[in-house]
Amino acid sequence: MLKALQLEPEKCTGCLQCEMACSYENEGVFNPSKSRIKVFTFHEEGRFAPYTCSQCAEAWCMHACPVEAIVINADTGSKDVLEDVCVGCKVCTIACPFGTVNYNADSGKVIKCDLCGGEPACAEACPTAAITYVDADHTGLERMRAHAAQTIPRDQ
């Protein structure tokens, strides 16, 4: 059974431990700006919302890549950036309609969530279960994918 990250904004306290864990797991440093998952702040609503790549079926990033540097991980279904193949052209960063592929100027490559190969550090670090790694059927992933499909735009 394919698993996916379930993100529940109503449970998020904005503690940013997910960002620290992600940055440490993937970059070896505690630097939230290197995190693949981000917590967004909604002052008006008094809410926080963690957000990262939904590993969408459309895989806009993967199809936009001119050098086949983004591939599907057969074990987890995640779309992974092959760092040694990525040339840093950034086309995927403008192609992803969710804004979840970012350019890392230090490495000259792009970064995105790869589910940590099946053990996502953000979910492990989250103290309030606002981020959990569960069966894909239970995550509202379909809802997110339905939104992704809308990016094939409505008729004018």
Place this chain on the structure above:
Amino acid sequence: MKHVIVGAGPAGVVAAESLRRLQAGASVTIVGDEPEPPYSRMALPYMLINQVGESGTYLRKGATHFSDLAIDVRQDRVVGLDRKQQQLTLADGGSMTYDRLLIATGSQPTSPPIPGIDLPGIYSCWTLEDGRNIAARAKPGAKVLLMGAGFIGCIILEALAKSGADLTVVEMEDRMVPRMMNDTAGGLIKSWCEKQGVAVHTSTKVTGIEQVGDGFTVTLSTGDSVAADLIVSATGVRPNIDLLDGTGVETDHGILVNRNMQTNDPNIFAAGDVAQGRDFSTGEYTVQAIQPTATEHGQLAARNMAGLAGAVHRGSVNMNVLDTIGLISSSFGLWMGADGGDSGELLNRDRYRYLNLQFNDDILVGATSLGLTEHVGVLRGLIQTKTRLGAWKDRLIEDPTRIMEAYLGSTQAIGFNAAVL
């Protein structure tokens, strides 16, 4: 069913792979006229600076990728098209019949009519062979003159500057990347380049090139002259439509296609830089000549060639991202604004940070950014989904950096919506 694809760039390759997925038993052939395996022109600048080798530019990395998919990739040049016989004539003398034909021949660089423009040692940066020639000559300290500071010029500029060359850029329009950036952003890119030691002449034309020893003397419309060891020309490209001359397949700037990527001949389709396809923002048919559009075209054309119903092109969002010696810029859709629309803008000249959002009603229709590398794709998402921003529009006008919050707040279960969504 016999599918023939002319052109081995991204549009052609994506179409071939899609056709194979859709029609396991069909015959799929790609005819490309360059000697290398299908490669990405976009990756050439990275080869110039040795960040990748030649194989790093290949569109597909597996040595047997195409044969595994039973896609026949042939090196040859199509020189004739007979629509009645549904047959192509090849440069090697052979011929090839088709049931469905896809023209994905891309574009080629054009040169302005300048005395001396045909001298040996003046290169476009278009083919892998051009890349090899430029890489061999753009040595540290070499005087390089780049003609054209459009999108392609600026991509090459990055590579030339990194190679340590002494670089001069000449652009005839009044700013850099004029078809992608407004005055503010184009001006900031120019001042950024000058700060990095690149000489930039805008509103300037090259009026003549003379060979002097191993190098050149280049005369400018300002009356100045510049010495150069190497000249790289990036003054524009035009679609490769000559193949269709006299065939009755309708062309304008590029090949005219309908929303099924089909030409006026129902068996002939076009995709990528050669196709004049639908623009998402304007509904008009234009040649966008960008990578994401080429792959969208390729997928759509394949679905229509395979006879799938409902594969209708809603239009591609025109968008670009550029790295000019470390200053990253992007633009999307109607970045120049919509009639009667509103905008929000944030500018910090000292830090080269700029974000300009263009709205029509409460829908984002265009954007320009400088120095933004985080979540930039959401601009495309907001534009293409035509998300109604409601209260978020005013918040964005006040602080354009809140694009992700605006997207999440408008589409996801945040705050008071959480219970109902």
